Amino acid sequence: MVTKNSLKAVVIDIDGTFIDDNEELPDDNLSILNSIIEKDISVIFCSGRMLQSVEKFLETNIGKVFPIIAYNGAMVKLNDQIILDKKIPSSLASSIAREALKEKHYIQAYVNDELFVSEKSEKSIDYARHSSVTFNVPEDFLDFVANHEPTKLLIIDEPGELKIIEEKFRKRFSEVEIVRSFTTYLDIIPSNTNKGMALKILCKKMGLLPEQTIVVGDNDNDVPAFRVAGLSIAMENGTKKAKESADLIAPTNNNAGFAKIIEMLLSENYF
Structure with a gap:
């Protein structure tokens, strides 16, 4: 103390x-x-x-x-x-995003302090309202991530499902930090951050x-x-x-x- x-x-x-x-x-x-x-x-x-x-x-x-x-x-x-x-290398970010979308998880990326979402949905709209920001929807989200270095990736899901995703992604992607920032938010940020x-x-x-x-x-x-x-x-x-x-x-x-x-x-x- x-x-x-x-x-x-x-x-x-x-x-x-x-x-x-x-x-x-x-x-x-x-x-x-x-x-x-x-x-x-x-x-x-x-x-x-x-x-x-x-x-x-x-x-x-x-x-x-x-x-x-x-x-x-x-x-x-x-x-x-x-x-x-600090940023996540594009190749690593692309692998994470691809895995998330393959498992049909909602994911979004932050590049140059702008928000880019994998799809316009209730989750993207609610997040943008909560954060008082606008979002962009790339024509090809995976291609966009593969050509940029995100500051952060974020998966949004229900708390129970998010726990399963967190455990799976921790094992699969040890080169990033994965942490809960909200009950329904799973943050993926650069290593040693x-x-x-x-x-x-x-x-x-x-x-x-x-x-x-x-x-x-x-x-x-x-x-x-x-x-x-x-x-x-x-x-x-x-x-x-x-x-x-x-x-x-x-x-x-x-x-x-x-x-x-x-x-x-x-x-x-x-x-």
Whole structure:
């Protein structure tokens, strides 16, 4: 556990953490965020979302610019500069996409921070709405992936089915990282990529130590960041792995748990 007055930055996941299940930002969360900013505490947003989706969320809901870790650590932006931009080799991405489509799984690719889907469907439409982005439908999705290097691939399916897909793809494709970012999302990202590794890179650029950060999240993809942070907090609505890996548990995202746990830490002078 960190000592009091040692935390210098708050690292915030968005879905399932900072916003509620209706995709709304609780007033209490926004209020406590402004309190953090007023104290000159650094704020970093760390998400599995694509970069443009995080930026649109911040512009719409907060109206401020923050350092961003996107794509579960494959891309990092600081002061209008991309300081990390990892990609999946096209041949490998093509093999993964081909296997997914062969098994009739819905899959989409992210290239140059744009979304490309294998088909226009309820899944692609729902995802685009959730992320506040538009999507493109290549004439030949496999050919498109074979000629580009995606930042991320994403398979969307029901939780039970996704577990089976995750196990199968982990065995078949050891050259990438495969992690859940949402109950129905299976993220496939470049090798040696995660939120924790990206946070260490970003902290170095910002003149911070990872142990001076507090990380708040709810899902398996947050665990690598938990492991490098000075203090890790999982939401009560989080996954079993996230909660087992965290130092503290916050109330649920539907109960403004982010605001409640940060308010407690502020009152006890951890910042």
